Amino acid sequence: MNLTLKIWRQKDANTQGKIVDYPISEVSPDMSFLEMLDVLNEQLISKGEEPVEFDHDCREGICGTCSLQINGEPHGPDRGVTTCQLHMRMFKDGDTIFIEPFRANAFPVIKDLIVDRSSFDRIQQAGGFISVNTSGNTIDANSIPVNKHDADKSFDAATCIGCGACVAACKNASAMLFTSAKVSQFALLPQGQVEATDRVMNMVRQMDLEGFGNCTNTGACEIECPKGISLENIARMNREYLKASTK
Amino acid sequence: MSGILNSSIARKVAMALSAIFLLIFLLQHFLINFTSVISENLFNELSHFMGTNILIQAVMQPVLIFAVVFHFVMGFILEAKNKSARKIKYVSYNGGANSSWMSRNMIYSGLVILAFLVLHFIDFWIPEMNYKYIQFNPEDPTRYYGELVHKFESPLRVGAYVVSFALLSLHLLHGFQSSFQSVGCNGKYTPALKAFGKYFAILIPLGFIFIALFHHFNH
Numbered sequence: 474m475n476l477t478l479k480i481w482r483q484k485d486a487n488t489q490g491k492i493v494d495y496p497i498s499e500v501s502p503d504m505s506f507l508e509m510l511d512v513l514n515e516q517l518i519s520k521g522e523e524p525v526e527f528d529h530d531c532r533e534g535i536c537g538t539c540s541l542q543i544n545g546e547p548h549g550p551d552r553g554v555t556t557c558q559l560h561m562r563m564f565k566d567g568d569t570i571f572i573e574p575f576r577a578n579a580f581p582v583i584k585d586l587i588v589d590r591s592s593f594d595r596i597q598q599a600g601g602f603i604s605v606n607t608s609g610n611t612i613d614a615n616s617i618p619v620n621k622h623d624a625d626k627s628f629d630a631a632t633c634i635g636c637g638a639c640v641a642a643c644k645n646a647s648a649m650l651f652t653s654a655k656v657s658q659f660a661l662l663p664q665g666q667v668e669a670t671d672r673v674m675n676m677v678r679q680m681d682l683e684g685f686g687n688c689t690n691t692g693a694c695e696i697e698c699p700k701g702i703s704l705e706n707i708a709r710m711n712r713e714y715l716k717a718s719t720k
Numbered sequence: 721m722s723g724i725l726n727s728s729i730a731r732k733v734a735m736a737l738s739a740i741f742l743l744i745f746l747l748q749h750f751l752i753n754f755t756s757v758i759s760e761n762l763f764n765e766l767s768h769f770m771g772t773n774i775l776i777q778a779v780m781q782p783v784l785i786f787a788v789v790f791h792f793v794m795g796f797i798l799e800a801k802n803k804s805a806r807k808i809k810y811v812s813y814n815g816g817a818n819s820s821w822m823s824r825n826m827i828y829s830g831l832v833i834l835a836f837l838v839l840h841f842i843d844f845w846i847p848e849m850n851y852k853y854i855q856f857n858p859e860d861p862t863r864y865y866g867e868l869v870h871k872f873e874s875p876l877r878v879g880a881y882v883v884s885f886a887l888l889s890l891h892l893l894h895g896f897q898s899s900f901q902s903v904g905c906n907g908k909y910t911p912a913l914k915a916f917g918k919y920f921a922i923l924i925p926l927g928f929i930f931i932a933l934f935h936h937f938n939h
């Protein structure tokens with residue numbers, strides 16, 4: 474396949490960026506999207522140019538590090554996959570592909586396609602945990618019975634890999650899907666009840682402080698989420714928040 | 721409640737509550753207007769009741785005005801906040817791939833409804849207030865039907881009416897189910913609620929359009 478890549482290049486956080494065109498030829502449909510970018514970077518390096526910086530780590534859809542807005546969609550046109558799991562067979566010979574960083578004030582660009590998603594870490598640190606006694610008297614988690622239905626829903630919420638596609642997809646750059654998954658995974662378990670009030674209040678406060686937008690229920694996040702995190706989690710977080718507000 | 725309307729979720733819930741109130745008002749308004757198609761007397765009776773009942777006039781009317789104003793002011797605030805949460809825009813943004821047109825353009829459908837409401841205010845509410853509370857005209861319980869029919873004589877006004885209600889339909893196609901999600905209702909009843917919302921969003925505005933066309937062509 475022969476393609477034209479239109480890639481966002483930006484030297485550093487304080488420099489203005491722009492779209493640069495890169496023609497690329499002999500792309501195999503079996504390559505992953507990141508492998509295609511590896512090939513491009515090898516060509517750039519051999520020509521003595523700066524390679525395109527992009528985030529990646531596990532390359533098997535579990536770490537949430539890879540990002541990229543591809544033709545106007547986070548992780549590209551495929552569903553239920555991260556960019557590392559996206560294959561070039563989703564594109565046609567002759568296609569033009571826009572590749573941009575995830576955009577949100579709360580995700581500032583560091584360089585080229587790499588954005589700083591530490592705002593997610595700070596939301597998580599504000600309450601996305603349970604406190605346990607680790608002094609040697611730790612109670613086995615399995616000693617507290619949990620009904621299967623709740624355990625399954627909690628597990629589903631816990632599969633969020635913190636990739637940020639929900640924010641990137643949302644027209645409001647809202648982080649509600651991510652935050653609600655991190656609230657829900659504990660809200661559904663007895664272990665999460667002790668700190669439930671503080672958790673949701675603090676995490677939502679941090680989410681707002683980071684400058685993410687308001688949710689307007691467009692549902693774009695749910696469609697683009699590689700892990701199929703459901704909007705039900707946002708409704709649950711709203712209930713948790715209302716409950717906590719009255720305390 | 722700590723810091724009312726200071727948090728994104730509180731704003732979202734307040735927005736939804738004002739919207740749910742407007743949904744109920746809209747249904748009530750439709751049911752009364754629809755009687756004009758069936759019986760002149762019934763329509764006059766109901767309008768007379770609404771126009772003179774102290775609870776409706778002194779309590780519900782101010783609540784309605786507050787809800788409408790709150791809803792659109794909050795709508796503007798949220799839109800401005802949300803726009804500014806992504807200062808650097810995408811060069812290529814494919815919103816249609818993952819969300820409906822209606823959900824992305826609530827502010828535009830809302831603006832058309834607002835324009836209509838301003839018109840409706842000048843057209844109906846101000847003359848009504850003038851008639852009742854400034855000129856102190858004696859109440860004539862049979863005047864309402866004639867006034868309504870008169871309103872729908874002008875094809876221009878009927879045209880504006882049709883366009884506004886078409887946009888109200890688009891507003892509600894997203895808004896109805898969205899308001900339930902906002903207040904935290906999403907579970908096993910959601911598919912049924914969404915289906916009901918679709919019927920509501922299409923049939924109620926269509927009903928208003930029908931009433932306008934009915935009187936336009938029948939008198």
Ligand code: HEM
Nearest residue numbers: 689736739742792795826827830831834895896898899902
């Ligand atoms: C009878 C008139 C109206 C009705 C029945 C109505 C109904 C609704 C409903 C049900 C929602 C969904 C709320 C939610 O998602 O929680 C909504 C949202 C919205 N409405 Fe209206 N609306 C009306 C008039 C207006 C007007 C005049 C504007 C003026 C600009 C407006 C602007 C908006 C906006 C921007 C939203 C999205 C806000 C958000 O989801 O956060 N609406 N409306």
Ligand code: SF4
Nearest residue numbers: 633634636637639698
């Ligand atoms: S909710 Fe989905 S899209 Fe958002 S960060 Fe988690 S895995 Fe990524």
Ligand code: FES
Nearest residue numbers: 530532537539557
């Ligand atoms: S690189 Fe780990 S999810 Fe894509």
